[in-house]
Amino acid sequence: MRNPARRPRVPSRYPEPVKIVAICGAGIGTSEILRINAVRALERLGIDAEVSATDVGSVGVAAADAQVILSSAELVSAIGRTNADVVVIDNYFDLEEITAKLEIAVG
Amino acid sequence: MSQILPLDQLPDPAIALKAVAPDWRSAVRAAAAALEASGSADAAYGERMIAMVEEYGPYIVIAPGLAMAHARPGPDVHAPGVVLVTLAEPVAFGHAHNDPVSVVIGLAATEADQHVASVAALANVFNDESVVPALAAATTRDEVRALLAATGAGSGA
Numbered sequence: 001m002r003n004p005a006r007r008p009r010v011p012s013r014y015p016e017p018v019k020i021v022a023i024c025g026a027g028i029g030t031s032e033i034l035r036i037n038a039v040r041a042l043e044r045l046g047i048d049a050e051v052s053a054t055d056v057g058s059v060g061v062a063a064a065d066a067q068v069i070l071s072s073a074e075l076v077s078a079i080g081r082t083n084a085d086v087v088v089i090d091n092y093f094d095l096e097e098i099t100a101k102l103e104i105a106v107g
Numbered sequence: 108m109s110q111i112l113p114l115d116q117l118p119d120p121a122i123a124l125k126a127v128a129p130d131w132r133s134a135v136r137a138a139a140a141a142l143e144a145s146g147s148a149d150a151a152y153g154e155r156m157i158a159m160v161e162e163y164g165p166y167i168v169i170a171p172g173l174a175m176a177h178a179r180p181g182p183d184v185h186a187p188g189v190v191l192v193t194l195a196e197p198v199a200f201g202h203a204h205n206d207p208v209s210v211v212i213g214l215a216a217t218e219a220d221q222h223v224a225s226v227a228a229l230a231n232v233f234n235d236e237s238v239v240p241a242l243a244a245a246t247t248r249d250e251v252r253a254l255l256a257a258t259g260a261g262s263g264a
Contacts, residue, residue: 025163029177029214032226033169037234055179056163073203074164090204092169093233 012106014067016048020106021063022070023079027055033092034070041099047106068105070098114189114228115256120144121190122248131165131200131208132157135176137192138213147188148215152178156213160200168202172239175229177214188215189225191251193243209243 012018022038024031031053042049054062056071056078063069069084076086087105091097123141128134139153155178160167168174190213197207212229232238232255245251 025159025166026177026179028179028216029175029226030167030169033175033230033233036227036230072166072169074166078163091171093173093230093236094170095234 012047012049014106018042018047018049018068018106019066020049020051020068020070020102021059021066021084022051022053023056023059023063023075024053024072025056025075027053027058030072030092031055034089034098037092037095037098038070038102041095041102042106044095044099045103045107047102049106068102114225114232115252117189117191117248117252117255118145119248120146121188122251123190123192124245124248124251125195126192127195128198131160131174131198134174134192134194134198134200134208134211135160135213137194138176138190138211141190141192142188142213142215145188145190147184147186147190149183149185151183152181152215155179155181155183165200165202165206168200168205168208170233170239171205171236172197172207172209172243173205173212173233174200174208174210175212175214177216180216180218184215184217186215187217187225189213189229191242191255193245193251197243210239 022031022034035053038051066084069086073088085105087101126137135156136153142148156176192211197209199206
């Protein structure tokens, strides 16, 4: 089990639990990978968050009250209008990347 | 919940090695062929997986060298399935960071929530960045199963 040393808890700028939505085209595959790894990254950061996965077609509803949307660069234009902070992840398995970007977006 | 077998028990038809694919569509079709061979989906599902990329771009290339082809559940999916295809030569999907692709995972689900168990297992396997090149170099299906088992087992995170 990969459990890197937990960092000191980062207080979030948002009320916790922070609501985060991971998206993909179909909602059955890549968004779930992104969701799982985002949960791990948030555990590292010590941020309490509620992370869901959905398809880009449903993101308007799913992310209506979300603070952050996690996406690949290709899907950003399909998200449409949102008040959420859209965070682009290049490598869905790179916990360092996901942790660093979530720390900036949410911390 | 999914009835998909654990990744280290993928049956032979669900693993294709060194598939010849001159372009990304052929690479996705190779995954579709494995899903068809393992009784999971019709060829039509492969065309829907291709349509996802045509519509949204190469977002399915989620890590260096790795594409996860999939589409929504539909009448062309008969059983949930996961397949793994390695390519004889890496193929560009047009992704800004993660090209070229040498391993394609194909995923089919009959209900939107069905993916969860197998996809969680995939997350455990591929968090180790050495796995994609090792899979691409594998010459036997047992080697592939061993790679999926060695890294996927015991990780409850």
